[in-house]
Amino acid sequence: MITLIIVAVVAMICAGGLNTVETAVAGISRARVAELQRDEVAGANALLKVVENRARHVNVLVILRTLCESIGAVTLAAVCLKLFEPERWAIVAAVVLLALFTFLVLGVFSRTMGRKNPYSISLATAVVLSFMAKVLGPLEKLLIWFGNIITPGGGFRDGPFATEVELREMVDIAQERGIVEHDERRMIQSVFDLAETSARVVMVPRPEMVWIEADKHCGQAVALCVKSGHSRLPVIGESVEDIVGVIYLKDIVQQTYSRTDGGRGVRVSEVMRDCVFVPDSKPLDDLLDEMQRTRNHIAILIDEYGSVAGLISIEDILEEIVGEIADEYDEAEQAPIEPLGDASYRVQARLSLGELIELYDEAHGRQLVFDDEVTDEVDTVSGLLAYELGRVPLPGSYVEYAGLKFTAEGSRDRRGRMRVRTVVVEPTAEFYSEEEDTDGQS
Structure with missing residues (x-):
């Protein structure tokens, strides 16, 4: 026994x-x-x-x-x-x-x-x-x-x-052999990543949401859409926790186009549509499939406590696959990577660490080494800054890591808040000393 x-x-x-x-x-x-x-x-x-x-x-x-x-x-x-x-x-x-x-x-x-x-x-x-x-x-x-x-x-x-x-x-081997281009490889890899990425990663968090009260009139809604640059806005009742619907700019225009009062006689609550609520932990591939089936372009995300965590649009999900989608009214953005000379670059804050490693490997023959603890917690250059600083980075903040100095750059957004948009990456003395050691060994 x-x-x-x-x-x-x-x-x-x-x-x-x-x-x-x-x-x-x-x-x-x-x-x-x-x-x-x-x-x-x-x-x-x-x-x-x-x-x-x-x-x-x-x-x-x-x-x-x-x-x-x-x-x-x-x-x-x-x-x-x-x-x-x-x-x-x-x-x-x-x-x-x-x-x-x-x-x-x-x-x-x-x-x-x-x-x-x-x-x-x-x-x-x-x-x-x-x-x-x-x-x-x-x-x-x-x-x-x-x-x-x-x-x-x-x-x-x-x-x-x-x-x-x-x-x-x-896919990596196919790129090395010239079968697929770099951008094609990135898109294919991004499709794999959708299943492992939750909606909360790419959502617009609640503090940054632009919303309108249900008792406002359509003229005010049009003005807010024009000012914010959004064509869809969540509609709230008593507070931002009480989201009662979503308003579409084209619906508002239809109500105000032929009216002489500029839409002041029509309340937002009269033209709003029902909104979709989903958990913020939902994988992006499942969410994209659901939004396609239900023909919704925007969803409200709920956290584990039942509170509003933020919102996500179908455009946010597609940008995870194909990259940033800019329309005619979006401000022109800098290139993801801008060479500054002497192995220095200005990169977008959301540039992935993998792309940064690939950049220095291809351009300078240097293998940047990141600790497992960092790669497990961090995906982007701005994330590396936040991880090393132990707080949200502000313009002017800098850290030194892997022989490089990362300096945050940014400005105020439309709501007056400081935002880190780019990061200057420049080599330190450690970078050049390691390069000399490598040359000496070879």
């Missing part, structure tokens, strides 16, 4: 550990691993070999995990048969315990750990995983071959465990 319990527990723990490693290995980027290898991080050489043949190693992990799960399930059933009478209660107990363990440990806990610490886990297990792949390689090929035979229409040569990360790498 005790032996069976020990075997069941050990098998399930091993299954959970293998699931963690599988999730971690499936979630790492080959480019990032190559960077770790150049930095001579322990285990990076072995891990690079793993990601170069990722499908094979993931297949081996799946085989081992399935074996451990099977052993754990059988021994757990045997333990339950000895502990419970009659037999049907033993079966019920085994099913309940196995379902709970599978969901909580194999599903939630192990996968969460794998996604939160992909590189540290992969580096720590790369050598052992490479060894297991060599030992179980023939078995893995045999099982994949047999599985493809019994699959209607045939299967995949490397097995069915391809991941989104592999698809991303395929």
